[in-house]
Amino acid sequence: MRKILAVFLFLTLSSIILLNFNGWRVYQFKKNSELKISNMEKLILPKVCEDRVWEINLSKNIIYFFENCELKSMMKIAHQSRPGKWYQTPTGYFRLGTKRERHVSSYFNVRMDYAVQLYEDYFIHENPRFLNGRYVTRNFSAGCLSLETDYAKKFYSLAKTGDLVISYLDLDHIQLNDGFFFPVNRQQFYVKQRFNNPLRTRWLYVGNKDNLTYDFIQHSGVDLAPNPNVQDLNVYSIYDGKIARIIKNGQNDYGMGNTVIIEHQINNRAIYSLYAHLSSIRSDLKEGNVIKGGEVVGRVGATGFGCDYWRIERDGCQEKDKLDIHLHWEIKTKPVLSSPKPAQCFINGKQDKCYGYTPDDPINYGYFNPLDILAKK
Numbered sequence: 001m002r003k004i005l006a007v008f009l010f011l012t013l014s015s016i017i018l019l020n021f022n023g024w025r026v027y028q029f030k031k032n033s034e035l036k037i038s039n040m041e042k043l044i045l046p047k048v049c050e051d052r053v054w055e056i057n058l059s060k061n062i063i064y065f066f067e068n069c070e071l072k073s074m075m076k077i078a079h080q081s082r083p084g085k086w087y088q089t090p091t092g093y094f095r096l097g098t099k100r101e102r103h104v105s106s107y108f109n110v111r112m113d114y115a116v117q118l119y120e121d122y123f124i125h126e127n128p129r130f131l132n133g134r135y136v137t138r139n140f141s142a143g144c145l146s147l148e149t150d151y152a153k154k155f156y157s158l159a160k161t162g163d164l165v166i167s168y169l170d171l172d173h174i175q176l177n178d179g180f181f182f183p184v185n186r187q188q189f190y191v192k193q194r195f196n197n198p199l200r201t202r203w204l205y206v207g208n209k210d211n212l213t214y215d216f217i218q219h220s221g222v223d224l225a226p227n228p229n230v231q232d233l234n235v236y237s238i239y240d241g242k243i244a245r246i247i248k249n250g251q252n253d254y255g256m257g258n259t260v261i262i263e264h265q266i267n268n269r270a271i272y273s274l275y276a277h278l279s280s281i282r283s284d285l286k287e288g289n290v291i292k293g294g295e296v297v298g299r300v301g302a303t304g305f306g307c308d309y310w311r312i313e314r315d316g317c318q319e320k321d322k323l324d325i326h327l328h329w330e331i332k333t334k335p336v337l338s339s340p341k342p343a344q345c346f347i348n349g350k351q352d353k354c355y356g357y358t359p360d361d362p363i364n365y366g367y368f369n370p371l372d373i374l375a376k377k
């Protein structure tokens with residue numbers, strides 16, 4: 001409860017500050033410039049083939065709309081939230097919620113028209129304006145995605161409540177540091193949940209923001225999911241090291257499923273990479289064995305329960321469900337499944353241990369952002 005109050009105070013007090021620098025200005029788009037679908041883009045496949053699928057590519061700042069697996073429309077995102085904060089634009093799978101042509105923010109005295117609910121208080125809407133109609137600042141965002149008016153109207157008219165939305169990051173722009181390997185085939189995977197992604201575990205809004213209560217946890221690793229045309233489902237060691245632990249699905253896996261933890265010596269200190277939810281672990285791997293960077297560890301799967309909190313409307317991971325197969329990948333200071341430093345996560349109003357999540361920024365609990373370790377700045 002103390003945390004809830006602190007969060008609410010933060011939201012209220014920082015609104016003015018947020019107006020000034022919270023927004024993460026990503027692209028300077030010309031107004032009214034229509035995005036045309038090129039012949040190359042016509043070949044793009046959706047991550048999942050449903051009759052109506054929206055994809056939000058947070059790396060490219062583009063929203064794609066697929067109907068019956070065919071790309072039908074593209075819209076530019078004007079602003080998203082600065083990544084790395086708990087209020088950042090969420091990654092993951094969602095179903096579109098309510099639509100409001102006229103929408104006033106529950107936190108700030110601003111209008112965010114043509115608003116479509118992505119997830120709880122995260123909306124996709126027109127660039128915010130003061131109640132007198134003047135645009136606030138082009139940099140305003142508190143987690144929501146804002147679009148220029150023409151795109152916001154287009155999105156609003158096409159969007160239907162219940163449509164599947166996949167909000168994700170690309171991997172193709174990443175340049176690796178010397179000696180490092182990517183844990184999956186980068187051309188065939190995407191980030192379906194990023195490090196530090198906020199995840200609400202409780203949300204009680206009874207129309208009065210003073211009584212708003214919510215808890216959230218933050219993702220301690222990166223979830224990498226395969227594209228539909230995936231051929232290489234191998235998981236690779238990210239660096240030279242030694243097998244620290246092999247944990248099999250079932251007993252004491254705490255929902256991580258088949259997991260391998262590898263010890264690496266980087267800058268004269270031991271750090272550990274963890275690979276969870278594997279469908280299989282390479283049979284000749286033994287604890288204590290030396291392993292080279294780029295060597296196969298196992299195969300990406302859906303063992304354990306990596307899907308129950310972030311996956312809307314479903315519990316648990318299923319091998320046969322394409323949306324559930326992913327690698328949960330962490331880098332941390334200890335060879336353990338849980339948080340290296342003691343942590344309690346609030347889940348559905350109850351205190352619980354933290355596996356795959358931390359109560360606030362995972363950096364405070366002995367985790368590193370895996371992409372920061374691997375990628376050149």
Ligand SMILES: [Zn+2]
Nearest residue numbers: 222223328356
């Ligand atoms: Zn995960």
